[in-house]
Amino acid sequence: MFHYSGWRLVAATSNAGMLGVLAPEDPIRMRESIRSIKSNTNKPFGVNIYLLPEHLVKNQPTVPPAVVNKLNEYRKELGLPLNPPTPTEDSYKQQVDDQLQIAIGEKVSTVVFTFGIPTLEIIDKLRNANINILGSATTISEAVALEEAGVDAVILQGVEAGGHRTSCNLPEYGQVGLLSLIQLAKKQLKIPFIAAGGITSGKAIRLAIEAGADGVSIGSLFLTSEECSTPLAHRKALYEATPESATVLTRVFTGRPARMFRNRFFNEMDAIWKENGGVEQIPWNFYARDIFGQAARSNNPDLFIVWANQSVGLLGGRETQPAAAIIKTLCKEC
16 A cells, blocks of 8 residues: 555554555565564465556656656755666566565465456466465456456456556556446456445445445555554645545656645646656656655655545544554444
């Protein structure tokens, strides 16, 4: 979840009866986090692995000079080195291979794939290790493709969701709301599916289940939890949200569609990209991840990604609580 769901949140949510899922991490940190989780819970938990479409990895686009120059201006402002190297195709493939081997070796209960459809080889490896396999989709056609690939269940993400659209295919045309997706999936899918997007209350959970979902996935709400590593400036934005607070679905930050609050980075980079022919499909946030990371560490909300779903107005006025308390409230509201 947004790279903030570290091992503490995963252990806490699993201990409280949900399935905690570790956000994508580099292999070394991933192994350390998994072992920390196992030291703090004996409950099942999962890990998230990105599967970028092959053509995006092989054919990384040329970033316009105006974009590079602006990114370097931000780096100067944050005291970062200019023009950092970006990962290569080989390093990306090796990272995914390493993450899979760690998941198998550490015997996690579940692997959740995002941005792509796992190959038969990957499916077989995980199934032989008795690991549950989940795929992420934003359209019914993607969900059907994941079902045909052999996953055990699909996380179906409505357009209301905060963070990245988990689309397997780009450009993405299926910006469909969660309730519509649930009703369509009920008719089209034979495997279980999990509803995601804008779920911040027990009432929303009940509505999703009554509409036909087999479960729900919750992200933005847990950004307010005690165990989540959400930057203070990000928490402040969530706690000050109102029913009129608007998010934007944009590719400006990472090259992939994602929902977040507008800020200075968005306003300036959006204008530059428009002047240079539109945003390219840059894998992950390879070209600006150092900026986002340093800005988050220094609590500079102007230059990092302030993820939020369309229900963010319901988070306004909240206080930081343990994940277990949040889950207890959700159960009472259902």
